[in-house]
Amino acid sequence: MRILEQCRAQARSVSLAVMSGTLGFWVGMLFAFVACGIMIAIGRSVAARRDAALTVALELPFLRSSVAVLEAATHAERLFVETSLTSHEELAAAYVLPVGSSASRLVASLDDIADALAQRGVSVRIHRVDSGPASQPNDEGVVTAPITLTISTDDRTAARFLEIVELGSSMLVRDALEPMAERALLSALDASAPGALPAAARFLATDLLDYAAQPDVVEGRMFADVPSDIADRLRALLLRHGLGSVRSALGDIAPMIRATHAWPLPLVRVESFVREGDRLTIVLTAFSRART
Amino acid sequence: MSSHPDQSQTGQPGALRQALHRLSVPTLLFGTVVLLASMTLSCVLTPDRFPVQVAGTVLRIGDLAQERRLLLEQQALLIDERREFRRRDDAPTLGMIRRLRRERPAVGTTWQHVLLALAEASAGGTRWSQDGVAYHQGVLQIEGDVRDLGGRSIQALAGIVDILRIVPGVRAVREPTYTTEPDPDGGSRSPATLHLTFDHADT
Numbered sequence: 001m002r003i004l005e006q007c008r009a010q011a012r013s014v015s016l017a018v019m020s021g022t023l024g025f026w027v028g029m030l031f032a033f034v035a036c037g038i039m040i041a042i043g044r045s046v047a048a049r050r051d052a053a054l055t056v057a058l059e060l061p062f063l064r065s066s067v068a069v070l071e072a073a074t075h076a077e078r079l080f081v082e083t084s085l086t087s088h089e090e091l092a093a094a095y096v097l098p099v100g101s102s103a104s105r106l107v108a109s110l111d112d113i114a115d116a117l118a119q120r121g122v123s124v125r126i127h128r129v130d131s132g133p134a135s136q137p138n139d140e141g142v143v144t145a146p147i148t149l150t151i152s153t154d155d156r157t158a159a160r161f162l163e164i165v166e167l168g169s170s171m172l173v174r175d176a177l178e179p180m181a182e183r184a185l186l187s188a189l190d191a192s193a194p195g196a197l198p199a200a201a202r203f204l205a206t207d208l209l210d211y212a213a214q215p216d217v218v219e220g221r222m223f224a225d226v227p228s229d230i231a232d233r234l235r236a237l238l239l240r241h242g243l244g245s246v247r248s249a250l251g252d253i254a255p256m257i258r259a260t261h262a263w264p265l266p267l268v269r270v271e272s273f274v275r276e277g278d279r280l281t282i283v284l285t286a287f288s289r290a291r292t
Numbered sequence: 293m294s295s296h297p298d299q300s301q302t303g304q305p306g307a308l309r310q311a312l313h314r315l316s317v318p319t320l321l322f323g324t325v326v327l328l329a330s331m332t333l334s335c336v337l338t339p340d341r342f343p344v345q346v347a348g349t350v351l352r353i354g355d356l357a358q359e360r361r362l363l364l365e366q367q368a369l370l371i372d373e374r375r376e377f378r379r380r381d382d383a384p385t386l387g388m389i390r391r392l393r394r395e396r397p398a399v400g401t402t403w404q405h406v407l408l409a410l411a412e413a414s415a416g417g418t419r420w421s422q423d424g425v426a427y428h429q430g431v432l433q434i435e436g437d438v439r440d441l442g443g444r445s446i447q448a449l450a451g452i453v454d455i456l457r458i459v460p461g462v463r464a465v466r467e468p469t470y471t472t473e474p475d476p477d478g479g480s481r482s483p484a485t486l487h488l489t490f491d492h493a494d495t
Contacts, residue, residue, distance in 0.1 A: 022309060024316030031323025035330035042334050046342050053344045053353040056360050063363045070370045077377050089383040097385050140388060155425060156407055162400030169389055179394075240460065245401045267389055270399040274426040287392060289385075 068190040068197065069183065076174070076201035084205070088171055093289075095264050096169045102266035102288045103131035103147055110149070112262035113164055116253040117157070124153045124161050127279065137290035147268070149282045158273075158280050163249040165284070168265025173211050173218075173243070174204040181241030188234055193226040209258050212250035215243070397430050397490040402461030406432065406488060409455050417441035417479065418448040430490045437483040439475050445482035446470050456488060464489040 095105060107129050114124040132146035151158065170176040182204060189196045203222040211218045219238070223231035239247070250257070257263050266286055273282040343350045414420045422436040438449045449470060456465045468484040475481040 022312040022316055024320040025312045028316065028319030028321070028323030031320075031327040035323070035326040038327075038330040038334050042330075042337065046337075049353050050342065050344055053351075053356050056356045057344065057351070060356065060360060060363070063360065063367070067363050067367050067370065070367060070374075074370045074374050074377075077374060081377055085383055085386075089386055092383075092389055093385045097389055142388065142392070155422070156404070159400050159403040159407055163398075163404060164400070166396075166398060166400050169393060175390070175393075245398070245404075248404070249400070267392060269392075269396040270427070272426070272428040274428075275424055 065187065065190050068194055069186040072186045072190065072197035072201055073182075075198060076204050079201055079205055091171060091264060096171075096267050097142070097287055097289055098266065099289045099291055101131070101134065101145065102286045103129075103145065106147065106266045106268065106284075106286055109168065109262040109265045110165070112260040113161070113253070113257065114151075116256040116260070117161070119256060120252050122153075122157050122160070124151055124157055126151050131286070134288070141290045141292070143288055143290050144285045145288070146271070147284045147286050149284060151280050151282065152278045153280065155275075158282075160249050162270055162273075162282070163245055165265065165268060166270065167208070167246060167249060168263065169267040170208050171264050172204070172208055173206045173246075176208055176242045176246050177204070177238065178241040181237055184237055185234055188230065188237075189226065192230045196222060196224070196226050199224070208246065209250070209254045209263055211243070212246050212254035213258075215247050215251070395492065397492040398461055399427060399490065402459070402490050403427070403432065405459045405461060406434075406456060409459050410434075410452065413448075413452045413455055418445075418451075420452060430492070432486075432488040432490065434486045434488070435484075436486075437481050439477070439479060439481045441479040443480045445475075445480040446472050449482045449484055453486070456486065459488075461491050462488050463491050 093099075098105065110126060110129075114126055117124050126149065128148075128150040130148040132148075134143045134145040137143045151161065153161065167176060174182060186197065186200060189200050199222045203218065206218055219235060223234070226234070238244075266288065268284040268286050271283045271285050273280055338354075342353050344353055344356070345351075410420050410422070417440055419439045420436055421439070422434060424433075424435040426433045438445045438452060440448045449468065453465055453468065456462060466487040466489075468486055470482060470484070472480045472482050
């Protein structure tokens with residue numbers, strides 16, 4: 001029996017020794033599997049990041065462009081805020097949307113404009129101006145008053161006269177330009193000539209009468225470093241979306257209007273007009289601010 | 293023990309176990325080296341360091357992600373700055389003017405374009421002559437007639453309506469009543485009243 005017990009104990013120790021011998025093999029295999037798992041994880045992670053990177057790479061040009069346009073627009077806004085916002089706000093509050101009635105200022109300005117047109121051989125005669133009672137102020141404190149104007153001129157000149165009246169509340173180039181055109185201009189410059197973006201910001205903050213007097217010179221400053229085909233396309237865009245009207249309506253009379261200090265005009269909206277013979281009766285709504 | 297019948301029968305390790313025993317040290321060494329190597333690789337070769345080729349340019353993934361992050365940060369800053377400009381409300385009057393101006397139709401400019409289109413439509417043997425014009429709350433009403441020496445005044449009138457539909461600032465042109473009558477000066481004439489609705493009109 002003792003011999004049998006000793007044999008069993010010896011067998012157990014041999015077995016343990018063998019087990020401990022194979023343990024190294026299994027641990028080695030486990031390490032190898034873990035290493036394989038890590039390598040597969042690295043591969044998958046790289047593949048996933050590469051896919052993500054391609055998406056980012058496709059997104060980046062749009063993002064760069066968007067940031068550049070935003071930067072130019074913000075620069076234009078900052079430039080305007082730092083240099084001329086206060087003075088323009090004061091001008092707007094005094095002349096474009098004044099407190100109380102704007103009728104007298106409007107009549108005087110229209111007369112100056114008719115004189116300026118007459119000096120250029122374009123006849124507009126103002127026969128009569130009637131102003132009605134002001135409305136109650138709305139929630140923003142804006143009051144409106146009807147102004148009836150009777151002029152005698154042909155249709156082309158009457159349309160130009162109305163164009164000037166409507167442009168009258170614009171003080172800067174950006175005021176006369178449709179917002180989508182401003183965005184399109186900045187976008188196109190960013191894509192073709194990013195160096196011209198600061199010049200574009202200055203262009204948008206240019207005084208409207210300065211632009212009207214010398215539109216090609218003012219545009220030329222912005223397009224100095226822009227390829228000519230792009231510049232031509234952008235000039236056409238500006239003409240179509242607001243600045244064409246500035247050139248045709250104000251081009252030859254801008255210096256005279258500046259000399260008379262008629263600009264800016266009070267903000268008006270054309271409500272109606274009707275032609276009777278050679279006379280055109282125009283009804284405008286003039287905007288002003290209520291006294292507080 | 294039942295899973296190892298050879299051992300239970302012989303009472304000593306089998307050939308397979310002896311083989312595993314012999315392989316244990318090399319396998320352990322191999323496993324350890326491979327594990328250490330893979331751990332080192334996972335630290336050194338991070339995905340951000342892998343290059344990608346985009347439009348012929350080789351860039352690192354990390355650089356792209358970093359540029360995107362910087363651009364987004366810059367965009368957020370600029371948007372905040374612009375919002376701040378507007379929130380400061382340094383120019384309440386200018387803001388109000390801008391809003392009021394954008395809500396009204398550009399009557400003078402659109403009328404100019406309409407007159408130009410009508411002048412251009414009068415070409416060859418066709419002539420548009422105007423008898424009256426009126427505008428009220430976004431709608432321009434023009435009375436006149438088209439004369440055509442070739443007797444095709446209705447076609448000429450339809451052509452004018454089509455031209456007016458593409459004039460900038462004109463949102464719609466109502467179809468006029470098409471009639472024709474002989475023109476004492478030769479050909480035919482089609483009197484018509486044109487109704488043009490401008491952009492931003494209330495009606």
